[in-house]
Amino acid sequence: MSYLKYPVAEDRPVRIGLIGAGWIGNFHAESVAFRIPNARLEAIADPAFPAVEALAGRLGVARISADPADVINDPDIDAVLIAAPARFHSGSDRGRGAGRKACILREARRAHGGRT
């Protein structure tokens, strides 16, 4: 039985795009890169481009951008991990409406008792 809402191909890793390269984005990027089997961090975007360059350089990610829409619209990205501040989630989430990929919102309220 699968708990995944979206079926994934088993012959290649799930390609993850990260939006938000701040503190929590770095944390989740390392989880994808080092601790989640069959997942690969494929792209990173954040308006703060030096943060993108630093994280991508450390983890060896080639696709980088200052525009989160590049990750959302990238046909080679299977799922998007949104680690931007909550007020930007609705804009970052628009790819989900197209039904092309899963968007994983980091829900700060549930995980940290109301802290945002």
Ligand SMILES: NC(=O)c1ccc[n+]([C@@H]2O[C@H](COP(=O)([O-])OP(=O)(O)OC[C@H]3O[C@@H](n4cnc5c(N)ncnc54)[C@H](O)[C@@H]3O)[C@@H](O)[C@H]2O)c1
């Ligand atoms: N730091 C924590 O322990 C923690 C834990 C859980 C959840 N959160 C939540 O995660 C969110 C980010 O926290 P953080 O600590 O990483 O903050 P941060 O300030 O370190 O990083 C936020 C990043 O989001 C980027 N950003 C700003 N506007 C953006 C946009 N429109 N699209 C994409 N990225 C954008 C900023 O440039 C910055 O790099 C906050 O909502 C926070 O409450 C933080």
